[in-house]
Amino acid sequence: MTVLVTGATGRVGSRLIPRLIANGVVVRALVRDSTRASALAEQGAEFVVGDLRDQESVETAMDGVEAVLHLGAAFRGVSPEEAERINNVSTVSLAEAAVARGVRRFVFTSTNLVYGPGRGRPAVESDELLAPASASYPSAKLKAERALQDIHEKTGLDLRILRLAFVYGDGDPHLREAMRWARNWPAHKRLHMVHHADVFQAVFLALRSEVGSWRAFNVADDAPVTTAELFELNGEHMPEERSLQVLDDPWEGIVSTRTIRSMLGFRPFYPTVWTARSSGCG
Numbered sequence: 124m125t126v127l128v129t130g131a132t133g134r135v136g137s138r139l140i141p142r143l144i145a146n147g148v149v150v151r152a153l154v155r156d157s158t159r160a161s162a163l164a165e166q167g168a169e170f171v172v173g174d175l176r177d178q179e180s181v182e183t184a185m186d187g188v189e190a191v192l193h194l195g196a197a198f199r200g201v202s203p204e205e206a207e208r209i210n211n212v213s214t215v216s217l218a219e220a221a222v223a224r225g226v227r228r229f230v231f232t233s234t235n236l237v238y239g240p241g242r243g244r245p246a247v248e249s250d251e252l253l254a255p256a257s258a259s260y261p262s263a264k265l266k267a268e269r270a271l272q273d274i275h276e277k278t279g280l281d282l283r284i285l286r287l288a289f290v291y292g293d294g295d296p297h298l299r300e301a302m303r304w305a306r307n308w309p310a311h312k313r314l315h316m317v318h319h320a321d322v323f324q325a326v327f328l329a330l331r332s333e334v335g336s337w338r339a340f341n342v343a344d345d346a347p348v349t350t351a352e353l354f355e356l357n358g359e360h361m362p363e364e365r366s367l368q369v370l371d372d373p374w375e376g377i378v379s380t381r382t383i384r385s386m387l388g389f390r391p392f393y394p395t396v397w398t399a400r401s402s403g404c405g
């Protein structure tokens with residue numbers, strides 16, 4: 124299977140592509156800067172230089188591929204306009220190009236932040252998406268999800284949406300960066316996470332499985348980590364006042380993985396961050 128991968132040089136893409144190649148996927152990477160693609164080329168990926176905002180380069184990159192894996196996104200330190208442009212507008216253009224070029228399958232990495240505030244239980248895929256419009260990244264992903272569903276309904280594009288939890292592992296500094304927020308959280312607030320190896324597992328299953336109509340899947344591990352554990356994992360002492368803080372919504376960001384387990388057979392290689400830590404890859 125030949126797959127066009129956007130966002131190939133990002134944190135997820137650069138860790139995912141070697142795993143895809145090792146599992147027999149022919150990867151064509153869309154990259155903005157060819158010098159940053161040399162590591163991917165050494166691992167066996169083809170690459171095309173282009174930009175998600177440039178429809179011509181995107182369409183050229185799609186020649187002969189069977190699926191698009193759209194990881195490309197803008198959410199670290201970008202303006203709300205850029206977040207909307209890349210995460211929503213360019214996602215829709217990419218899917219339209221896929222339809223125009225006869226590409227059958229489109230896998231889109233969204234985020235569990237699209238669910239918005241909790242519901243007194245883990246979020247399931249059929250829940251209404253309540254990300255507030257003021258949160259530019261999740262609201263742009265939410266709009267993109269809706270637009271992709273419309274395209275699916277009009278054209279039959281085989282659509283799979285992966286709502287990823289907080290991704291960590293394999294030397295990604297993300298777990299460390301989580302302290303930016305977690306430092307001010309109550310001790311018992313939990314963060315749902317997923318290891319890069321399990322993002323690969325979910326993507327691979329989504330690329331290869333036949334699931335009928337469009338589907339969204341939550342992608343997360345089995346044991347959301349508490350703020351108290353995040354302090355410990357990052358070698359920091361948790362101030363006592365964190366234990367006294369009250370948490371309004373203990374379910375925010377927590378998702379059920381029942382659908383991806385039952386439909387795609389997903390079983391996390393790293394069910395908890397502690398498993399990854401003791402294996403030396405967390």
Ligand SMILES: NC(=O)c1ccc[n+]([C@@H]2O[C@H](COP(=O)([O-])OP(=O)(O)OC[C@H]3O[C@@H](n4cnc5c(N)ncnc54)[C@H](OP(=O)(O)O)[C@@H]3O)[C@@H](O)[C@H]2O)c1
Nearest residue numbers: 130132133134135155174175194195196232234287289290
């Ligand atoms: N990391 C997480 O915890 C997490 C959680 C939930 C969902 N996700 C989703 O997973 C996907 C990958 O996330 P990530 O952490 O790998 O993000 P990332 O490190 O910020 O990577 C984003 C990628 O998108 C590319 N990109 C941005 N603007 C582009 C443009 N105009 N044209 C072409 N490429 C462009 C970037 O290219 P350059 O390399 O050239 O900058 C980069 O390769 C995203 O869709 C994200 O929403 C991630």
